[in-house]
């Protein structure tokens with residue numbers, strides 16, 4: 102039996118850092134296992150994000166799993182809604198609802214932080230309950246609680262034709278210009294205004310501020326869409342069953358829409374403090390039952406959003422040592438596992454957000470005996486120097502599954 106593993110370090114690629122001699126985070130990180138895959142296997146670039154799409158994780162992950170975003174993508178929030186088991190009718194619209202911090206001292210709609218300081222789950226839960234109870238129930242809107250700052254708003258028979266900006270792209274400025282515009286804008290604007298009134302005076306926010314924490318004194322809506330209907334079950338799409346290891350709703354939602362098996366990992370947080378080794382072990386366990394396993398690691402992306410070079414290096418080094426290394430050792434022993442390691446997009450820490458452009462990937466299986474005279478570093482520059490470039494996520498995905506007939510596997 103042949104088995105296939107796709108290891109996705111979210112947002113690993115970055116930009117050259119002037120103070121570090123032009124090196125990137127991947128170049129600064131010690132990644133012997135990724136370097137082995139790059140040196141011995143097929144190494145190059147893949148364009149995960151189709152032209153005309155934003156470099157978002159939903160697009161990148163769908164694409165890496167072989168689904169063409171141009172055919173299946175309807176928006177980010179319907180995917181997150183699926184992960185929570187929220188059923189959307191044909192005319193229902195799901196929005197991402199972030200708990201955010203506004204700083205009124207700097208302006209009426211000055212967005213201070215997109216996540217209310219990565220608000221703790223228990224505080225978020227209480228504030229979302231206050232919103233559910235407090236906002237005008239004559240509006241056809243439902244708030245579905247999630248974790249931390251990430252929640253879902255469903256508008257039954259709603260409007261979806263808004264251009265809404267992700268709050269992590271517009272924080273640190275007045276955001277009046279980005280308030281909803283278009284048919285139905287009055288419904289959403291009313292929710293945004295009422296949420297601020299309910300949250301501003303909430304005792305929990307007073308307490309948070311007294312403790313020096315950011316208040317969650319408002320919400321922001323974005324990523325809306327209707328339910329995707331074109332995502333084929335993974336077994337049909339790939340011709341074999343697959344399992345997914347992921348902590349974040351977005352990737353879990355894709356797994357649910359594709360009817361893939363979700364593997365739970367204790368201590369997996371979707372943050373830089375996740376259980377790396379537990380996730381690595383989970384890949385090996387899942388391979389006992391499933392011929393295809395997709396592992397998603399959110400940590401490098403989160404470190405990028407935090408703007409922390411040190412944390413991003415640490416997240417990548419732990420990805421390499423505790424996940425890639427484990428899978429690589431397993432593949433060496435069993436001899437029947439083919440591996441791809443890559444990312445969905447870049448999250449340069451200096452920008453604190455995602456950036457467009459092709460990303461490095463390495464594909465290797467134990468029958469690849471190629472030994473480069475010079476060891477290759479798994480990084481942006483050497484991937485670019487390679488002549489290999491896959492024009493889309495699906496093209497790399499089917500190469501991983503050996504469906505293009507080119508493989509020596």
Ligand SMILES: [Zn+2]
Nearest residue numbers: 111112158445
């Ligand atoms: Zn991502």
